Structures are given as C-alpha cells and as structure tokens.
Amino acid sequence: MKKSKKLLWMLLSALVVLVLAACGGDDDSATDSGTKGDSGGSTDSNAREVIIGGLWDLTGGTSDVGAPFAEGAEAYVGYINSKGIEGLNIKLIGKDYGYVIPEAQKLYQEHRDKAGVQAIIGFGTGDTEALRQQVAADEFPFVSGSLSENLKDTKESPYNFLVAASYSDQGRALLKWIKDNHEGGEPTVALLYNDTAFGRSPVEDMKAYAKEIGVKVVDEQVIDVKATEAQSQLLNMEKKNPDYAIIQQTWAATSTILRDAKTLEIDTQFMGLNWTTGEGLFDNVDAATAEGYMGVLINSMPGDDVPGMAEIEEYVTGKGKKMEDINQKFVQGWVTAKIMVEGIKKAAELYPDGDIKGAQIREGMESLTDLDLGGVAANVSYSADNHAGTKEIRIGVVKDGKWEAITDYISFED
Amino acid sequence: MTFFLQMLSNGIVVGSIYGLVALGFVLIYRASGALNLANGEFVLFGPYICLVLLTSYNVPFYIAIIITLIVSAILGLVVERLVIRPLQHAPAISVIMATLGLASLLAGAIHMIWGHGTKIFPPVFPQTPLKFGGVIVTPVYLWSFVIVMVLLVVFTVFFKYSKMGLAMRAVADDQGAAQSVGMSVKFVYAVTWSIAAMVAAVGGVLLGNISGVSPIMATIGLTVLPVVILGGLDSVAGAIIGGFLIGIVQNIAGGYLDPLVGGGLKEVVPFIIVLLILMIKPHGLFGSKGIERV
C-alpha cells in the first residue's frame, strides 16, 4: 500500500502546486491563453484595449452548433485585428462551459474579476438568461447566440442585445408567410418544441400572433431536446391533421422529428426556426428525408453570393482552409462578433479619451443604426429603448441536400 | 384503435432497446453486487468502434460487429481489473460513486478521441418501414426486438444450466463459499463484466442505427435505471419485461396524457412508475428479497 500512498501524495502535491501557480498568476493577465485565433492587436502604444469575454459551448449538449459559432466569433476578431483598428486593441478570450450553467457562472466571474473584460459574447439561452442580472449590475453589454424574446426587455435585461430576429419574431414571420402562401381556407399549424427556456421561448407569442392574423394553432407537442424518437408525439399531432408544423429545436431533435415523420408517412409541411436550419441537419438525416423542409435563415450560407461573404472568404482562405470547411453557424458567430466590435468602435468615437468601459460600449451599440452587414445577415439598428436589432429573416427550403433561400430579408411587419 | 396499436408496438420495440441496456446492469449486479452507472458509456463506446470500422476501413458489417464485441469485452475486462477489483470490499456507495467517476472518465475519453458531433451509421438495415395492418414499424426496431428475445432465452438458459452461469450465481450468493469450493472469483468477475460490456455494445449499435451515434446516447444509462429497478436488480427476465413495460407505459402515457399536462411526460413517467412500484414491491417486480442478518 506504500507505493500507492506515494502516488497519491505526488498527485495531491501536483494539484496544490497547480492551484498555487494559479494564485500566483493572478495579477498578470493570462489573457490570450483561452483562444485559438490570433487576437493580438495592433502595436500602436496609444491604442486603447478592450477585452471581450466569450462563453462557448464546445463540449456540451449543443456543441454541434456551439463549436462553429465560437470559431466564427474568434475568427472575426482575428480578422479585424489583422486589418488593425485605429486606436483600438480588441481581444477576445473564449472559454468553454459545456452548457453547464454553474460553470458559466464561474467562468463569468473569471472573465470579470481576472481578465477584466468589458463585454461578453455568450452562446446559449441558459447562460444568457442566467447571467443577465449580473451583467446588468456589472454593466457589461452581452450579445449571444440566444434570441429569446425576453432579452428585448430593457427593464429586465438592460445590457442584453439581440443580433438577429428573436425566436418570437421568427415564428411570427413564418406564420405570416403561411397565411400569405397557403391555398385553400384557414391554414392549421402545430408547434413542436422542447421543454427548456429555449424551446418554450416563442410559443406563447406565436400563438397570440396566429390568433391575430387568422391562422389556427391546432396542436402543441413537447419533444425532448435529446429525443431519439418522437413517434407518440407525432402521431398525436397527426390526429389533428395540421397543414404545417413549426419546430423550435436544435439539429438533433429536428432530425429525429423529420425521420419519424417520414417513417409514419405524415404529410405535414415542416418548418423550423433558426437553430433547426443549416448544414448540420444533414449529419443526421439523409437528403431525401429532409427534402422540402423549410426554415428560417438568419445568416447566409458560406459561399452565398453576397458582398459580406467576401471578407469571410478572405479570412478563411488566408488560413489555408476552404469555404466548405465552415458552416452557417460559423457565419452566425462571425456576425455576432462583428456587431459587438462595431459597437465598440462607435463607443471609441463617442468617447475619444480614457478607458472604454462596458457602459460606454452599450451606448456605442445603442447608436448603431442600420448597420450594413453586407447581406450576410439582416441589418441591425439599436437605440436606448430598443435592443432587438432587427425583425427580418429569410426563409429557405432544402433542395437536393442544400439550403436555398426562397425569400429576401422580410419581417412579419411587411 | 390504430393509434393505440401504434403506441403499443412503438412501446414494445423501444422497450426492447431499454431491455438490452438494462440487461447490462442486471448482469453486473447479479454477479458482483455493484450498480454500474457507467453502462451508458459502455453503450456509447461500441457504436463508435463499429462506425470507425465500417466507414474508415470498409469492413463488412458482420465482421465489424464481431470486432466491436471483442473490443467491448476487452473494455469490460480492463474496467473490472482497474476499477472494480480494488473496490471489492468497499461499501455500496463507494462502488456507485466509482462507476459515476468511470462514466465521466469514459465520456471524456470518447469526447477526446471522437469529438462531440453526431455521426450517422451507413444504412445496414433496410430503411423502408414495414406495415402490419396500419401499424408501422421500422426494420431496425424489429431486429432489436428479435435480438432481445433471443438474448432473454440465451441468458436464462445460461444462468440455469451452464457451468459459467452457475458459477456466477454462486459467486453472487456467497463469495467466500464459492471460493472455498474452488471457483476463481476473479475469473467470474472478469467474464461478467466482459459479457455485460458486449451486451451494452449490441444495444449501442442498434440505438446508433436508429438515431445516429452521438454523446447524447449515453444518457440512456440514467433513463434505463427505472427499468432496472422496476424489474428487480438481479432478474434477467425482470430487466427485459421491465423494459417492455416502461416502453409501453411511456408511449401510452405520452400518447394519451401529454395533451393534458402540456407535454414532456415521456421522461418523467418511468420515474413515477418506479416510485409507485417500489412502494408496493420494494425489490422490484421480480427481484429477490435480500435477507438481512443483524
């Protein structure tokens, strides 16, 4: 037993040394170590430094979309630094919390207290909602991959910004499209979502709007975000025979739904919100099953012929990769980071002297009007009482294993 | 009526997969008295190996399955030797915690090697659903049902008549006595864990065929616990019948009660059932009552 005691002692002492080293490294910034891309800034000694903290899901339940999102955001900061910004030195420190909210809590504290960030790019609805009180108290602007409707509420979440149409607005746009394009009487719709804050976010708003414009919501089904089969729920839905079914899930559950629907030969037209669309859907279902599935595209697909895609292509090929290596969620991350950086640049203009703090970045973001994103996403505008950004989306359809946009940027208010 | 039959058939076939995974739990408990909460990761490991063989090396399916079984057996052996053997005399909670740690370790290892994305199986089973008079069943599910029934028969015969099966039961009953009549307890444990790992791998390959191989599959380890408890921790038949029962109740409750509660019953119902059954039968439906000596 002596040998194993020695081993245990060595392990323990190694751990103690680690913790002490971490304590010691407290005051010097361990800033760059978390990121992958090159986020070193300009060498201008007069440049003011702004550090953004990133909270990514690289290893958790939504990592299939979280990892490319993180990549895209870090890529954008690397790109903008390689071009250099006048008088500004922007750093992005990204950390993985694996969709475990208590970890996000700890990493947020690390960002705030150790790295000295002034703004946060988050990812999931879970962490965004969990931290919104704290970022308001600490005055850090927070953009994220979450597009939950209650983040628009400037009283409850005064420092949160939405970078694309909220889930509710996406749902409303889809319902409007249904109303405008359905032939033959009143269209009937079913809502398929999961039992989390993310899943339930748009449901009530969609039901209310459907009532307003004369679309009948005949059924709602809850399908777990990790479900491997959904036959009982789909059969229940089939009893009500809806013309359309709107899905609020991520790729995994969406593919389960499409697969089971094909098996059970349900002939409803399936449509989905933004996390159901994108190339990742085809990892789980073959092109034939997904054919005809429609969904919300808040960003362009890589390789789309829009002016904003040029800079992405420049960066990606400059790193020795091809456009086929990235996907739509990369583009979403890229755009998210871009909007925040634009806000920082505006803040630098409004406050030419002194440190740029979170409150000033918020002002900078609120002064963004019709920010041109080159067609890669809908243009965003913010103001002191509007953090919604935009209500516009595009609707796409799956044809031959690829996503094709069938509308331009529209909103339900058009 | 078709609705009810479809729910029923769905419950049976889904339940057959539950039964497979539950079998892994029961085998280990029966021979070594430990609850292996890392079974979910055993289920996860097999299909990844199978997938790599099928896609990267283009091995035909039957050979890939055999190699997967062998690799899983080795995994079971390694786990038993390194983790369970040292904890032979530890209290139950330590072993449970160790398997939880093992689950984390295996999950981490799998993530490190294969990442987090979902990978689809190349279609090995025919894809077109079969119809039995209005009730639709996919061939994969049918295969899993058949495999589970075959395994039920095989294991019941194994435990009753074969030398190894009897040895396993003896070791589970009284380790000391078994050793004193000359059985190698170490060997029995090793065999138990490898068989359990192999069964889990089969379940994993089937599950992977249905919904793609991804780390999310490991959660079936926890979902199947109600099945194991319902059937009784040490009953092979109980595990499989429990699997069917839970599968059927899940689907019927989901089918009929979901609209009332706003959905999501499928995940909770197994646990409610377990709680209720445990109140009436504290050792599960078919579990043997332990005798406690003071």
Add this chain to the structure above:
Amino acid sequence: MRNLFVRESGNYKTSYVNDMKLFGTVSQKVKIAVIVGVLLLVPLFTSNYWIGLLTLCAISAIGAIGLNILTGFTGQISIGVGAFLGVGGYTSAIITSTYGLSFWISLPLAGLITAIVGGIFGLPALRLKGLYLAIATLAAQVIILFIISRWTSVTGGTSGMVLSRPSIGSFTFMSNTSYYYLAIVILLLTVLYATNLLRTRVGRAFLAVRDRDIAAQIMGINLFKYKVLAFAVSSFFVGIAGALLAHYTMIVSPELYSTTVSIEYLAMILIGGLGSVFGSIIGAVFITLLPVSLGMAIDMVTVYFPDLYHLLSAFKEFAFGLVIILFLIFEPGGLAHIWLNIKKYFKLWPFSY
C-alpha cells in the same frame, strides 16, 4: 497561562460533560479563534475573483454538510440533492420576488419548506434500502424538476425567475466581499450545528441507523421517525444553500439543478470523507475548485499547443472522473482521513511509525 501547544496525553476526563465538550483545552479554543479570524480576514488579502470563488465554495460546503448528514451520518444514499437545491432557490425566489418579503424571512422559510419536501420524499426510505433508495431519490429529483418546469404560474416555468441581492436597511449585499461574509457566517453556524448534532440523542440515533438499522430498531429507535428526520434536517441545509446560491447569482431556472449537480455533491462528500463535517467542507472546496484549476492548467498548456483546445476541454471531464476513481481506490476515507493522517504524523513526530 499554560503552553499553547500542550496536547492532552492520556484521558483524564472525570465527567460526561467534560468528555463531550467541544472546546475543552485552551489550545482548542485558540485554534478555533484563529481559523475563524483567518476566514473573516481573507477578503483583505485576496482578489475579487478568489473571494467570489470562495463564496461559491462556502455555499457548496453548506449543501455538502446537509448531504453528509443524510448519507454520512444516517447512511441513506440520496441522488436528489440538485432538486432540493432547486426547491430552496425557488422558494426564496417566490417569497422575495412574488410576495415581496425580505430575504431574512425567506432564507429560513426556504430551509423549512425544503425540509418538508425532503421529509415527504424521505418516506420511501422506510421501505427501501441501499440502491433502491438511491433510485427513489433520483426519481424525486426528476419529478421535482418536472413540477418546477410545469407549474408556470408560480415558478415562471422554464424561463426561471429573477432575484435580487439581500439588503439590511440601506446596505445591499452587492459586492463579492459582502456576500462572502454572509456565506461564511451561515457556514460557521451550519458547522456548529452539525458538529453538535453528533453529540445529541438524535445524532447518535442517526449513527445507529447507519450502522445497523434493524439492530437500532430492536434497541428502541423509531426507524421511521429518525429516517424522515434525517431527510428533513439534511434538506433544510440544502435548501438554505440553494437559497443563498439563488440570491448570489440572482436567477433560478430548472436547468441549474440537474442530475449533474447531484452527482457533484455526492462526489464532494465522498472525496471529502463520509460522515465528517470537516470532510464535507474540504470536499466542497476541492470539487468546486477542480474545474477551475484544470482550466488554468489547460490554459497554460494551450499557449504551447493552441490546436489542442478542444481536446483539452474534454480532458476536464476525463480528469474529474479519474480523480474520483483514484480517491476511491487509494483513500476511501477521503481528504478528511488524509488530513487526520497528517495531524497524527505531526502529533507523533518524531516517533511516528
């Protein structure tokens, strides 16, 4: 005054009261005073970041002590801690946000209500033992979370509820340091209670139930009463921890109280040492800081190998499992046992053999 480092050599206690005293010798009193002093003065020397981490450790320690009362003292395995943390957090949220009462009322109420819920879910303990009981508590975890997510009118459903920091008069506990003091004070009270629990009749009944419950019953200990009481007392502290955590992060939502959290707390008491109050605290600190230190280690390595970041993130999970297994194999008594060994070594030096 006697030499402070005098230790007792031999047992000269002549009365029962003397034997059971917590602070018999002067050195013990001084030791406790020093520890409490250090704890209270820590914020003056460390950065905000570490104060925040230590607050989280303290809150986890309160929960871990609660769980240890149930699993370590009474031998009832429970995998339902996460849900009870949730009950505590939500109760406090409802009382402060919906009904507008003060935090100082909602904190004990949160504990009480969680104790009642815990007692109810402890009822199966009468019939079930060991693994079956563990699964029943797991069922409790899943069912409670389900109820929380469905009872939208009261709990806000899956979007959770928003809370605010507590305040006394005009002073709000907004800063890290102020909340740290709050958590430490409650932790000290909890430690005092738990250590005293073992000296009372109830505590001894718990230990008897753990060792051989049938024998205890024969001796006249009402199993039903004491098992349910164990669940209730344990849940009281877990509820308080949940309420503290909820007010610290200012948010409650069902996703925060998953099965993963329950497993983490179990790991805390097992690695810290079952049945030891000190062990719960060390275990809580260890498990809370383990991801943090692993993250720092990964950060250091990533500087040299940037492409391995994804690989190393999964390594955290691997390392967590590995640490648990190593502890269970090599030191089943946990960190508390290691600490006792260290003390013994110094006590007996240079005669240790």
